[in-house]
Amino acid sequence: AEYLGAGFADLVNLFQPERILVGGWAGLQLGSRFLDTVKGYATEYALAYPAARVSIGMGRLGPDAVTVGAAILPLDDFFSRGGRRPGTEGEAVGEQPAWASNVRDRTAR
Incomplete structure (x- = not known):
């Protein structure tokens, strides 16, 4: 529980997520028995502002x-192309959605 809490604290410090969900086989093994202990260690090891x-x-x-x-991966691909299917008319091969050039311009500064 302490190592998992420390790992969660690293994630909280780096990415400042709103929510961390434990699921899959880890969630089944961890169950609700250890979750409070993991939360305690994560709060203890994380920075106060993001941990709150x-x-x-x-x-x-x-x-x-x-x-x-x-x-969900195919849906992510579909939406990253602005809801267009590959090879539709008006879409050049390798054309990026409009938001991609915006992000690229902002990160270049």
């Missing part, structure tokens, strides 16, 4: 979490 803004809980997908995550 994150919630750590159990995922509800159980052992299907990986399968559901993999099923």
Whole structure:
């Protein structure tokens, strides 16, 4: 529980997420028995500001979490192209969505 809490603290410090969900086989093994202990260590090891803004809980997908995550990948690809199918008219090969050039311009500064 301490090592997992320390790992969560690193994630909280680096990415400042709003929520961390433990699911899949790890969630089944961890269960609700150790979750409070993991939360305690994560809060102890993380910086105070981001630790106060994150919630750590159990995922509800159980052992299907990986399968559901993999099923979302094609949707992510579809939406990253602005909702266009590959090879549709007006789409040049390798054309990026409008937001991609915006992000590229901002990071170049």
